[in-house]
Amino acid sequence: MAFGFGIIGTGMIAEFHAKAIADIPDAKLVGCFNRTAEKAQAFAEKHGITAYEDLDAMLANPDIHVVTIGTASGAHMEPAVAAAKAGKHVIIEKPLDVTLARCDAIIQACQENNVKLATIFPSRFHGPATEMKKAIEEGRFGTLSLGDAYVKWFRTQAYYDSGAWRGTWQLDGGGALMNQAIHSVDLLCWLMGDVESITANCSLIGHERIEVEDVAVASLKFKNGALGTIEASTAVFPGYLKRIEIHGTQGTAVMEEEDIKTWDFAEPTAEDEAIKARLAGKTETGGGAADPKAIGHHGHRAQFEDLLAAVKEDREPAINGPEGRRSVEVILAIYQAAATGQRVDFPLEKDPDLGDWSPGK
Numbered sequence: 001m002a003f004g005f006g007i008i009g010t011g012m013i014a015e016f017h018a019k020a021i022a023d024i025p026d027a028k029l030v031g032c033f034n035r036t037a038e039k040a041q042a043f044a045e046k047h048g049i050t051a052y053e054d055l056d057a058m059l060a061n062p063d064i065h066v067v068t069i070g071t072a073s074g075a076h077m078e079p080a081v082a083a084a085k086a087g088k089h090v091i092i093e094k095p096l097d098v099t100l101a102r103c104d105a106i107i108q109a110c111q112e113n114n115v116k117l118a119t120i121f122p123s124r125f126h127g128p129a130t131e132m133k134k135a136i137e138e139g140r141f142g143t144l145s146l147g148d149a150y151v152k153w154f155r156t157q158a159y160y161d162s163g164a165w166r167g168t169w170q171l172d173g174g175g176a177l178m179n180q181a182i183h184s185v186d187l188l189c190w191l192m193g194d195v196e197s198i199t200a201n202c203s204l205i206g207h208e209r210i211e212v213e214d215v216a217v218a219s220l221k222f223k224n225g226a227l228g229t230i231e232a233s234t235a236v237f238p239g240y241l242k243r244i245e246i247h248g249t250q251g252t253a254v255m256e257e258e259d260i261k262t263w264d265f266a267e268p269t270a271e272d273e274a275i276k277a278r279l280a281g282k283t284e285t286g287g288g289a290a291d292p293k294a295i296g297h298h299g300h301r302a303q304f305e306d307l308l309a310a311v312k313e314d315r316e317p318a319i320n321g322p323e324g325r326r327s328v329e330v331i332l333a334i335y336q337a338a339a340t341g342q343r344v345d346f347p348l349e350k351d352p353d354l355g356d357w358s359p360g361k
Contacts, residue, residue: 003308004030006064006088008055008079009071010043013093017068018047020300027066027308033058033079055079059086066307069093072163073178074171077102080117084109089116091307094182095331096324098173099351103328107321118307118317119324121186122299125306127279128255132191132246135253140265142250147192147220147228151181153289154239160210167210175204175212175359177331181232184242186319186327188228191246195330196223197345200337204360206235213359218334230334239289 005021007014010032021029031050034040044051052058059067059082067083068091069076076097083090090110096103096119110117123129135141153176165171172179189195200218207214214235220228241257254262260279263272303319310317333344336352338359344352 001026001312003027003065003311004061004063006030006052006058006061006067007032007043008034008058008067008069008083010034010039011070013070014043014068016297016300017070017304019297020304023297023301024305024308027304030064031058031061055082056086059083059088065089065311066091068304072165072171073173074098074102074165074168077105080106081109084113084115084117087113087115089307089311091118091120091304092324093120094186094324095119095173095178095328096321098169098171098178098328100325100329100332100348101351103321103325107325110321116307116310116317117321117324118303118310119319119321120300120303121183121319121324121327122303123183123187124190124319125299125302126258128253128258128260129187129191129244131260131275131279132244132253132255135251135265136191136246140251140267141246141248141253142266144192144222144224144226144246144248146245146247147188147222147226148243148245148247149181149184149188149228149230149232150243150245151176151184151232152236152240153180153234153242154237155180155207155214155234157207157209159234160207167207167212169211169354172212173328174331174335175202175210175216176214176232176234177202177216177230177334178212178328180234181216181230181242182327182331184232184244185230185330186323187244188230189326189330190323191244192222192224192226192228194223194326195333195346196221197343198330198333198337199343200334202335202338202359204358206233211358211360213338216334216338216359218337241289 040051066089202213202216218230251265337344339357
């Protein structure tokens with residue numbers, strides 16, 4: 001069976017979706033929709049597909065089986081729910097949405113309409129991440145002690161000025177955490193497990209005319225007893241590759257973008273040297289550290305392939321709705337902790353009411 005794809009939102013990330021679809025033998029890009037008809041038409045002409053001025057019309061096309069959503073972060077729920085009701089499988093760019101209530105509405109709609117839902121976190125499909133996960137599951141780290149995520153990136157003021165939605169609570173959902181570091185938040189929680197509590201500080205230091213943070217630091221306690229930190233910024237010149245560090249009583253592994261930087265265990269195996277050799281020097285792009293377009297599409301391709309396999313095998317995708325929701329909950333807890341100056345415990349009972357809090361005040 002050939003799967004037909006429709007793309008909702010034809011901004012920068014849609015190009016990566018199109019490339020990923022083109023690389024999959026049993027996938028074909030069929031149509032696209034954008035609220036601005038001219039943008040949809042330009043994208044359609046470039047890729048030789050049909051541009052739709054009406055979303056319902058695209059969703060009514062029986063040749064479209066899967067939709068990918070790359071609209072502004074806070075505008076994911078409406079097209080996702082519409083797609084689910086139309087019987088289409090749904091792939092959503094991170095974050096799933098920007099509030100727990102909106103995430104839950106997407107998850108419920110997909111469950112009620114028996115369609116698959118995947119949240120885009122391509123870093124999980126990179127070699128270092130899968131090897132680190134395997135080593136944790138095999139107990140090679142001993143007792144996990146520390147888990148850290150560092151995302152020290154740079155974005156110009158022009159980046160934030162380029163779209164009215166950027167840097168807003170309503171449509172961006174936050175700043176350096178929700179837009180950029182969420183990939184690493186997802187990875188950290190996937191590797192270390194669920195979070196028990198958080199304290200945090202957020203600031204706006206390097207940019208103007210935005211509502212959200214460009215620097216954030218959080219201290220985490222995981223349910224397994226380990227501690228950790230998250231550092232995120234878009235105000236660190238010139239921008240550096242994201243980094244995940246996992247430490248335990250019997251081992252340490254450090255991942256920088258798609259490279260293994262450290263792989264040290266108390267009980268080495270014959271495979272360790274091969275892992276280090278195979279996963280060193282693999283990063284071929286800037287990883288988005290300074291240029292959001294400086295990423296590859298291979299992680300997207302792997303995740304799209306996983307969604308199609310989930311449809312064929314009638315299983316959950318590797319990163320489904322609840323998995324996508326988790327990182328949103330962690331980031332919202334960081335905002336709540338920063339706004340109140342208090343420790344925040346999990347799970348969150350509801351979306352935090354941040355009132356008129358601004359990290360720039």
